[in-house]
Amino acid sequence: MTKNFEKTLLKKSFGSFATGVCVATSHSGGFTVNSFASLSLEPPLMIFNIYKTETDHVSFLNLGHFAINFLASDQKDISNLFASKDTDKLSKVKHYKTENNIAVLDNTLGHLELSIFQQIDIADHVLVIGKVENLAINENKEPLIYYRSNYREIK
Numbered sequence: 432m433t434k435n436f437e438k439t440l441l442k443k444s445f446g447s448f449a450t451g452v453c454v455a456t457s458h459s460g461g462f463t464v465n466s467f468a469s470l471s472l473e474p475p476l477m478i479f480n481i482y483k484t485e486t487d488h489v490s491f492l493n494l495g496h497f498a499i500n501f502l503a504s505d506q507k508d509i510s511n512l513f514a515s516k517d518t519d520k521l522s523k524v525k526h527y528k529t530e531n532n533i534a535v536l537d538n539t540l541g542h543l544e545l546s547i548f549q550q551i552d553i554a555d556h557v558l559v560i561g562k563v564e565n566l567a568i569n570e571n572k573e574p575l576i577y578y579r580s581n582y583r584e585i586k
């Protein structure tokens with residue numbers, strides 16, 4: 432099949448879909464994610480993807496548990512930190528550890544604590560399906576939005 436569009440246009444098209452911003456965290460680090468989507472209420476499942484070329488997905492997934500931290504509108508710096516190649520990101524943000532030794536960031540909109548339900552290798556990505564084991568919500572915060580390569584806030 433012939434593609435009748437350029438990769439840059441495809442990237443721009445995908446980027447036209449506004450998303451929230453979260454940080455996926457493990458025991459030792461984390462990275463910024465906007466590929467989060469809810470999958471199912473029963474069982475309680477979510478999905479996101481990891482770009483294998485950029486992220487050490489093996490060490491991220493090896494405990495079998497992780498957390499998704501939904502960033503608030505005043506947490507742009509945290510998004511940039513976790514999208515960077517800094518080797519000690521967690522030491523630079525306030526966080527605590529769960530019973531499973533997974534880092535949960537402070538002052539977010541809320542977070543999910545998850546176990547790995549399934550992981551599927553697709554080309555240079557791994558699609559992770561997580562099962563929600565615990566959660567918390569902060570109703571008093573507004574979300575950070577990512578749209579066309581820029582951060583926005585809901586006005």
Ligand SMILES: Cc1cc2nc3c(=O)[nH]c(=O)nc-3n(C[C@H](O)[C@H](O)[C@H](O)COP(=O)(O)O)c2cc1C
Pocket residue numbers: 452460461462463464465466467479480481482483485486487510513514515516517577
């Ligand atoms: C808004 C935003 C969304 C991102 N979403 C994802 C994502 O869903 N999956 C992914 O693998 N990388 C995503 N990234 C890129 C990673 O955060 C980036 O590759 C990070 O540097 C990886 O960190 P590491 O090298 O410490 O693992 C995103 C970056 C930004 C700024």
